[in-house]
Amino acid sequence: MSQFKVLLLDGIDPAGVEVIQRTASITPVVHDKISREKLLEIIGEMDGVVVRSGTNIDREFIEKGQQLKVIGRAGVGVDNVDVDSATEHGVLVMNSPGGSTTTTAEHTIAMLFALARNIPQAYKTLKNRQWEKTKFKGVELAGKTLGVVGLGRIGSEVARKCQAIGMNVIAYDPYINPDAHLSSGLKLVEVQELFDQADFITVHSPLTDTTRNLINKKAIAQMKTGVRILNCARGGIVDEADLYEALKSGKVAGAAFDVFETEPNTQSPLLELENFIATPHLGASTVEAQRKVSEDICSQVADYLLRNTVRGALNFPQLEAGQVERYQHFVDLAGRLAAFIAQICDGRMQTVSIRYSGEVCDMNLNYLTSIIVRSLLAPVLREGINLINAMHVANLRGIKVQETRVPAPENFTNLIIIELKTDVESHRVSGTVFTDKLPRIVNVDGYPLEVVPRGNMIFFTNNDQPGVIGGIGTVLGQCNVNIAGMHLGREHEGGRALALLLVDNPVHNEVIERVRKLENILSAKVVRVS
Numbered sequence: 001m002s003q004f005k006v007l008l009l010d011g012i013d014p015a016g017v018e019v020i021q022r023t024a025s026i027t028p029v030v031h032d033k034i035s036r037e038k039l040l041e042i043i044g045e046m047d048g049v050v051v052r053s054g055t056n057i058d059r060e061f062i063e064k065g066q067q068l069k070v071i072g073r074a075g076v077g078v079d080n081v082d083v084d085s086a087t088e089h090g091v092l093v094m095n096s097p098g099g100s101t102t103t104t105a106e107h108t109i110a111m112l113f114a115l116a117r118n119i120p121q122a123y124k125t126l127k128n129r130q131w132e133k134t135k136f137k138g139v140e141l142a143g144k145t146l147g148v149v150g151l152g153r154i155g156s157e158v159a160r161k162c163q164a165i166g167m168n169v170i171a172y173d174p175y176i177n178p179d180a181h182l183s184s185g186l187k188l189v190e191v192q193e194l195f196d197q198a199d200f201i202t203v204h205s206p207l208t209d210t211t212r213n214l215i216n217k218k219a220i221a222q223m224k225t226g227v228r229i230l231n232c233a234r235g236g237i238v239d240e241a242d243l244y245e246a247l248k249s250g251k252v253a254g255a256a257f258d259v260f261e262t263e264p265n266t267q268s269p270l271l272e273l274e275n276f277i278a279t280p281h282l283g284a285s286t287v288e289a290q291r292k293v294s295e296d297i298c299s300q301v302a303d304y305l306l307r308n309t310v311r312g313a314l315n316f317p318q319l320e321a322g323q324v325e326r327y328q329h330f331v332d333l334a335g336r337l338a339a340f341i342a343q344i345c346d347g348r349m350q351t352v353s354i355r356y357s358g359e360v361c362d363m364n365l366n367y368l369t370s371i372i373v374r375s376l377l378a379p380v381l382r383e384g385i386n387l388i389n390a391m392h393v394a395n396l397r398g399i400k401v402q403e404t405r406v407p408a409p410e411n412f413t414n415l416i417i418i419e420l421k422t423d424v425e426s427h428r429v430s431g432t433v434f435t436d437k438l439p440r441i442v443n444v445d446g447y448p449l450e451v452v453p454r455g456n457m458i459f460f461t462n463n464d465q466p467g468v469i470g471g472i473g474t475v476l477g478q479c480n481v482n483i484a485g486m487h488l489g490r491e492h493e494g495g496r497a498l499a500l501l502l503v504d505n506p507v508h509n510e511v512i513e514r515v516r517k518l519e520n521i522l523s524a525k526v527v528r529v530s
Helices: 014-022 036-045 059-064 083-088 097-117 119-127 153-164 191-197 217-222 240-249 287-307 328-344 365-377 390-396 468-478 509-516
Strands: 004-009 026-031 048-051 070-073 092-095 145-149 168-172 200-203 227-231 252-257 276-278 349-358 400-405 414-422 426-433 439-444 447-451 455-463 483-490 496-503 521-529
Touching: 004 014, 004 036, 004 287, 014 026, 014 287, 026 287, 036 059, 048 287, 059 083, 070 287, 083 092, 092 287, 097 119, 097 153, 097 200, 097 227, 097 252, 097 276, 097 287, 145 153, 145 191, 153 168, 168 191, 191 217, 217 240, 240 252, 328 365, 328 414, 328 426, 328 439, 328 521, 349 365, 365 390, 365 400, 365 414, 390 400, 439 496, 447 483, 447 496, 455 468, 455 509, 468 483, 468 496, 468 509, 468 521, 509 521
Parallel strands: 004 026, 004 048, 048 070, 070 092, 145 168, 145 200, 200 227, 227 252, 252 276, 349 400
Antiparallel strands: 349 414, 414 426, 426 439, 439 447, 455 496, 455 521, 483 496
């Protein structure tokens, strides 16, 4: 008799169903099409559910699933799964991102060849009974320089395949330590050097605030005339309006997209251009990929139910009963300190040193360290970074994480100290929680101050001279930015000082650039802690 039941929805590939059947301990319940009402009736009997993108796993669904232990998403995105609600109810959420790596990389390569040899355009004219052999003269790929933006699973696979066809491959990824092991012959460069050298540029980054419109008018101006650009990652990384103008002028010789900022998209002006080719988001659409993600996720779900093995989790397993609630103030402190220091530190992360002391050491420090590492990486790796895989991702990127317990300092009953070193600089931030349970920063780079980190902030360092604060206030007033709070620290009179301003609204880059130009300002950063 089977121990468990797993519901498989949305036309999951039969290969995954077979994985469940072979366990002999789990009964697969398959419904390719089922009404919402019927689904809510039967979910209470299920120990697990596997979906693609068609079924909405919301709070009501999870609350009805009183026996539910695991939710598996066949593929990458979990927009249709309420992960927060699942975590609240002790339900593990998994996905299977690796199954589409090869398929998406191969699609990028296909687009690369089509772009270099004008294959779609030539075929279109031939279908119209026109033989225009001389019109579609292409370029060879061998010997050309390919710039890969983003060295995740797919970017690394594209780089490897392009090396095999004789391309010189350079890559930019600001969150990989240059000392990390990379593919033989692969050179890691800064983004400006990549733009300057590449004949072809392909992007394989998640869409974040940092990567949005990464390739824009300014970036294109730095590129070679005749460069060709590919985007099979996420719409919005390339500014489509700026690309349109560059394609029309000939600065960019050609471009190939599998993704758009808005989808579905059949009205883009880019589609009017002869030197632009596109596909309707087909990167993961192969028979093999759908089979692989189905097999992967069903295997993961089975292993969790039968052996308590966790792979591909998107939320963290339950801690001891009541521990999260008991220590939530330390969890909040750890996340806010990490989010703060990640935004004031430039360069590639190399080492993260975390020191815990006092009452905070009573809880699971692996959990807190995972929260810190996740919060450090989240601004640039929003998709796929979570409490389960944060340490693994850091290790893959050559980031060393050091965790120690130290005696509590005399003035604090608990303290968390994070020191972040990059290839450019290092910063240290200390935080504590007082009896009111509010997280506070109490020291930055050796400067004592006290502030509850929240909302929009401006962090700056300066020479301790009269008029600095007044100058900043004048700039912010002229830019209609209201100061909600001000916290200052200095080493000694006339020496170096720092300040943290809490402001009511987000601060635009033009405002911070004006602050940086003020006399005696040494550095200025915009920080957002939610």
